[in-house]
Amino acid sequence: MEIAQNIDLKPYNTFGFSYEAKSAYFFQSIEDLEKLHQTHEWFRASNFLILGGGSNILLTQNIEQPVLINEINDSISIIEESEDHITLEVGAGKNWHDFVIWTIDNGYGGLENLSLIPGKVGAAPMQNIGAYGVEIKDSLHSLRAFDIQKGEMTTFTNAACQLGYRESIFKRERKGQFIIAYVRFTLTKRNHKLNTAYGAITSELEANGITTPTIKDISNAVIAIRQSKLPDPKKLGNSGSFFKNPVVPLDIFETLQKDYSNIVGFPVYNGVKLAAGWLIEQTGWKGKQIGNVGVHKKQALVLVHYGGGKGEDLLALSKAVQDAVLKKFGVTLEPEVNIL
Numbered sequence: 001m002e003i004a005q006n007i008d009l010k011p012y013n014t015f016g017f018s019y020e021a022k023s024a025y026f027f028q029s030i031e032d033l034e035k036l037h038q039t040h041e042w043f044r045a046s047n048f049l050i051l052g053g054g055s056n057i058l059l060t061q062n063i064e065q066p067v068l069i070n071e072i073n074d075s076i077s078i079i080e081e082s083e084d085h086i087t088l089e090v091g092a093g094k095n096w097h098d099f100v101i102w103t104i105d106n107g108y109g110g111l112e113n114l115s116l117i118p119g120k121v122g123a124a125p126m127q128n129i130g131a132y133g134v135e136i137k138d139s140l141h142s143l144r145a146f147d148i149q150k151g152e153m154t155t156f157t158n159a160a161c162q163l164g165y166r167e168s169i170f171k172r173e174r175k176g177q178f179i180i181a182y183v184r185f186t187l188t189k190r191n192h193k194l195n196t197a198y199g200a201i202t203s204e205l206e207a208n209g210i211t212t213p214t215i216k217d218i219s220n221a222v223i224a225i226r227q228s229k230l231p232d233p234k235k236l237g238n239s240g241s242f243f244k245n246p247v248v249p250l251d252i253f254e255t256l257q258k259d260y261s262n263i264v265g266f267p268v269y270n271g272v273k274l275a276a277g278w279l280i281e282q283t284g285w286k287g288k289q290i291g292n293v294g295v296h297k298k299q300a301l302v303l304v305h306y307g308g309g310k311g312e313d314l315l316a317l318s319k320a321v322q323d324a325v326l327k328k329f330g331v332t333l334e335p336e337v338n339i340l
């Protein structure tokens with residue numbers, strides 16, 4: 001395990017904000033975690049910050065606590081296999097998109113709609129990553145996590161993770177108690193259940209003359225759509241959607257519809273999910289820049305850092321956007337990004 005002192009966290013967060021960490025531990029195995037548990041009180045007290053790819057965090061200050069950077073990247077192993085399905089285990093430090101491409105290249109279906117999401121495998125269950133009608137909830141078999149207090153491994157089934165819309169037990173009741181070390185997925189080997197319900201995927205496939213798509217075709221379509229709509233963090237700092245799409249009760253939605261006949265909403269089990277990007281756009285914030293931070297020109301849900309700015313500035317911008325949406329629609333936007 002490599003240990004570094006006084007490091008700049010700029011390369012470790014996709015917003016590209018420069019804050020210092022007093023110490024950083026690059027762990028590569030369960031043994032590394034066991035060693036930290038045996039030797040450091042701060043570890044047993046869960047007084048540290050763990051990072052994967054830093055694509056879902058907003059740093060707003062220097063980090064005094066030790067920072068743990070997940071580099072568990074053993075080779076992918078097969079847990080069980082039948083004619084129709086395969087269950088794989090993958091190290092939490094593996095790059096998510098590389099893993100998705102590996103599954104597709106091997107003919108395993110289930111993750112193709114989640115192509116090109118930044119970050120590492122271990123953070124994916126944290127917020128049940130999702131895109132284009134699919135969430136990892138749909139294929140996650142279980143995960144193995146290190147119990148920070150007890151210093152031992154424990155298994156969580158899919159149900160035990162309590163995955164919801166950008167939610168899991170690890171963000172709520174069990175926050176700060178586990179380090180996700182290995183994740184298992186059950187994928188299809190044939191008769192793949194393709195999800196092309198999202199209009200943009202259908203249009204992209206049609207544009208390429210594809211009528212009977214493969215999982216690779218869907219992955220390519222998703223990659224093309226994402227590249228055309230979302231800023232590449234290597235070129236423009238961002239963390240994808242900054243806010244969650246808010247869910248409001250049906251009666252509130254109907255009242256809003258009276259004033260805004262073109263309001264965008266999708267029925268969900270507990271009400272109607274509004275498109276946060278649309279709400280922000282209506283307040284006039286889309287494309288606005290304040291100093292070194294702003295709201296993306298093409299996608300109002302994405303807040304961006306043009307370089308040389310501070311996380312505090314972006315936090316202030318996010319609050320101004322929240323206030324504007326609350327004032328206009330009476331709807332509270334909740335950040336999807338973890339603010340530190």
Ligand SMILES: Cc1cc2nc3c(=O)[nH]c(=O)nc-3n(C[C@H](O)[C@H](O)[C@H](O)COP(=O)(O)OP(=O)(O)OC[C@H]3O[C@@H](n4cnc5c(N)ncnc54)[C@H](O)[C@@H]3O)c2cc1C
Nearest residue numbers: 052053054055056118119120122123129130131180239240
């Ligand atoms: C351009 C762009 C597009 C995006 N598109 C999507 C999208 O379509 N759908 C979507 O859901 N998300 C999207 N995201 C958000 C982000 O990519 C995902 O949330 C991703 O899973 C975060 O992974 P990470 O490794 O970077 O996590 P980090 O940002 O490093 O960490 C996120 C949180 O998880 C904790 N954590 C990280 N690893 C572990 C671990 N092993 N054990 C315990 N806790 C851990 C961290 O402490 C932090 O609280 C996008 C981001 C960007 C920049």
